[in-house]
Amino acid sequence: MSTATPDPCSILIVDDMEENLVALEAVLGPLHQHLVRARSGEEALKAILRQDFAVVLLDILMPGMDGFETAANIKRLDQTKDVPIILVTGADADADYAYRGYALGAADFLAKPIDPWVLRTKVNVFLDLHRKNRQLAARPMAGNGRRLAEISERLADVELLLRNRPGGDTSGLVDRIADLERAVRHLRAGSTSA
Incomplete structure (x- = not known):
């Protein structure tokens, strides 16, 4: 895995349960990136409009605006439509959750309990893509x-x-x-x- 990078990126983690946010922070901590928490779909949308994120980890089952609705809103906005979303749900997930997520434009789907190594590896891929996209945008001509x-x-x-x-x-x-x-x-x- 990579160690501290010269240009840390922001990762948005969205879950209504504190213990899940703490667990995700613990798993992603070794990546040395800026982790931003949101406890609802509404908070996630506010955060994603305020700053640039390399990837969003989004719980599906939340009260109010669930993960599917939040993902649909993120993908609907021009300024956020290209942000990759990894949907996260419990082990008792409905069989069509993955299909619904991919249909909304999610980049990946993970069921809990999440293997820390797999999550860090997947997030690292999106971090690398984000950095390369920023480099290309910084010097287009x-x-x-x-x-x-x-x-x-x-x-x-x-x-x-x-x-x-x-x-x-x-x-x-x-x-x-x-x-x-x-x-x-x-x-x-x-x-x-x-």
């Missing part, structure tokens, strides 16, 4: 800046060749290349500000 500069230079060369070409009307093509150059410059400006 950084690697493309040099390539955009090369494309811009080549377009300028082609435009010069077309303008200096004897005979034939190439004005429409020259205009299209000029439009492409402007679009590339706009993309380059966006990549340097990202």
